[in-house]
Amino acid sequence: MSILEIKDLEKHDEHMMVFPAFSLEVSEYEVVAIHTSMNARTMLLKQFMGEIPISNGEILVNKKNIKLAKREFFSEVGFFCLDDKLYERLSVKDNLSFFQRLYGSELSIEEVLRIVQLETKRNIRMSKLSSSEIRRALFGRLLIQNPALFIFEEPDQNIDLETKRVFLKMVWELKQKGKAVLVLTSNMESALSFTNQVYRLDDTGFHALDIKTEDDAPNEEMPRSQVSENEAEEITIQPVQFEKIPIKVNDKIVLFDPPEIDYIESSEGQSNIYIKGEMYKSVFTMTKLENRLQPYGFFRCHRSYIVNLQKVREVVTWTRNSFTLVLGDAKKTSIPLSKTKMAELKAMLGLK
Structure with a gap:
């Protein structure tokens, strides 16, 4: 059964x-x-929390529309936001007890303290806790609320390993x-660690990532003893053109479409792929990536760089022998262009 339904939701900020x-x-x-x-993320959260109006689309939680039934909507959803705070002068237990009364929760305070691993801190004031322990107390407040839908904003940002372990288990x-x-x-990396x-x-839109775990790959090999001679004659290997670039993150493999990639940089023998400002380590060499990506408009502009030409906005000439490619992203990322590659690029573009 669907708990959350987002339907044709969009957001414009002026133009x-x-x-x-x-x-x-x-x-x-x-x-x-x-x-x-x-x-x-901020705009989406503000729409969820009713802080800015929804001009196009709708959000429903258990069929309750935030625009039509705000009180019922908020009874079904709980939020953790990065700027959330608790009462600093109260102890952990007193804070949780306050919210237990507020929400009329039947969940035991002792059970919540166990889940968020704060049993030994129950009588400590919030002002005396570390930032990671405060984060766990905030998670406990949400557990006390016990909504149908839990929404977390950057839940593992700037926390210690123990708190991240607590969050994953929770x-x-x-x-x-x-x-x-x-x-x-x-x-x-955080997103992939959760789900x-x-x-x-x-x-550009809303896209599902193609994710595989290392255990997902089927073992298609059959013991030779189980293959007859006639079947062996009929088996042929079909050439496959794999159109996605795999990137390993923890124990998962994310498959990116080539057009998503901005550029690739070689650093200390490691090929690093940049997508939307984030860097991912590749298992392939620069040469192999160049060969695989060339049909999709990628160009080896420097011995240490491969760039997606569709993302290039400007070609800047600094001196007779110094050139730079400027991408069309918000940071105006600059990519070096070697002198020999400049001539090759001109030829590709039909320039003299």
């Missing part, structure tokens, strides 16, 4: 497109992550209980 219309459903027992920029337990979890993050259901949201 700029923050994100175009997109739709998403998150059902019970599901954890979904949206990888997006800080600006898009999310797993929420999933087992039939809750729906939505994580909003600008860190791809295999990851989407990218930006000004």
Whole structure:
């Protein structure tokens, strides 16, 4: 059953497109992550929280529309935001007890303290806790609320390993209980650590990432003893042109479409792929990447760089022997262009 339904939601900021219309459903027992920029994430959260109006599209939680039934909507959803705070003069236990009374929760304070690993800190004031321990207390507040949908903004940003472990275990337990979890993050590695259901949201649209785990690849080999001579004669190997670029993140493999890639840089023998300002390590050499990406408009502009020519906005000449390619991204990323490659690029573009 769908807990969250986003239907044709979009956001413009004056004359700029923050994100175009997109739709998403998150059902019970599901954890979904949206990888997006800080600006898009902030705008999306503000629409969820009713801080800015929804001009196009709608958001429903358990069929309750935020525009038509705001009180009922907020009874079904709980938020963790990066700027959330608790009462600093109260202890951890007193804070949780306050929210227990506020929400009329039947969940035991002791059980919440156990889940967020703050049993030994129960009587410590919030002002005396570390930033990671405060984060765990905030997670505990959400558990006390016990909504149908949990929404987390950058839940593992600037926290210690123990707190991240607590969060991952908590999310797993929420999933087992039939809750729906939505994580909003600008860190791809974080998104992949929470779930295999990851989407990218930006000004170009809403895209599901093609993700495989290392165990997903089927073992198609058959013992030779099980293959007859006649069958062996009929087996032929068909050439396959693989059109995606695999990038390994932790124990998962993300398959990116070539047009998503901005450029590739070689550093200390490692090929690093840059997509939307984030860097991912590639398992391929620069030469292999050059060969695979050339049909998609990529150009080896320097011995250490391969660039997606579709992303180039300017070619800048500094001196007779010094050139730079400027990308059309927000940072105006500069890529070096060698003298010999400048002549090759001119020929490709039909320039003299």
